[in-house]
Amino acid sequence: MNRRVARLRAAQALYQMDLAKSDTDQAIESVVGEEERPSEFFLELVNGTSTQIAKIDEIIMNSLQGWTISRMGLVDRAIVRMMVYEMKYIDDIPVNVTLNEGIELAKAFGGDESGKFVNGVLSKALETIKGE
Template sequence: MNRRLARIRAVQALYQIEMTGIEWKLALQSSMDDEEEADDYLYDVIPGVLAVQPKIDEQIAGQLEHWALERVGNVDRAVLRLAVYEMQHREDIPVNVALNEAINTAKAFGGDEAGKFVNGVLSNLRKARGLGAKSEYDSEDH
């Protein structure tokens, strides 16, 4: 399984956990096609996000202007949580890669507006925390 597909499966599992309260391994299993096999990345990021989710949520909420985290769509919230985890806890993933992949994942699930929203939140968080280099999406055009 390539990393892009693994991110999609992670977002699907995180979404399902939030919506149903299902145990993470069951959520992962139900998000995957029968012929797919989970890799180490998935076994790290899903429980990793859950372990630090309150801290991640606090950081995301700090970047929302005139919004409460609860108003953010469930899929966008899952995308943001995964991206923040990657940006701060996965040294093997450059910050700009985590940010760009989150934008593309958000677009895949919610269209261009979702991508713009995720870009804004994560770019602000990256700047506020002094993380990584600029993203290819750091412009008014995206």
């Protein structure tokens, strides 16, 4: 499982956890194909994001202008949470790669408007992360 697929599967798992209140193991099991092995990166994204959700949501709330986190679409929220985790806690990935991957995921799942929204939130979140 390469990193792009890992991010896609992780976003799906986080979405499921938010929507159906599934636990981490259930969500991981449901998004990984029978013939697919979950990568360490995938597991880190899902487990790390779910473990750090309170800190991540605080960063997101400070990055939203005229919005609340509960008003965000579930897909956008899952993607933004995962990408904030990646920007804050994974050091070996350049931030511009994380931003681009998040925008591409948002466009693929939600369209151009989601891409623009995610770009704005992640850019603002990055300012907060750098200021910490």
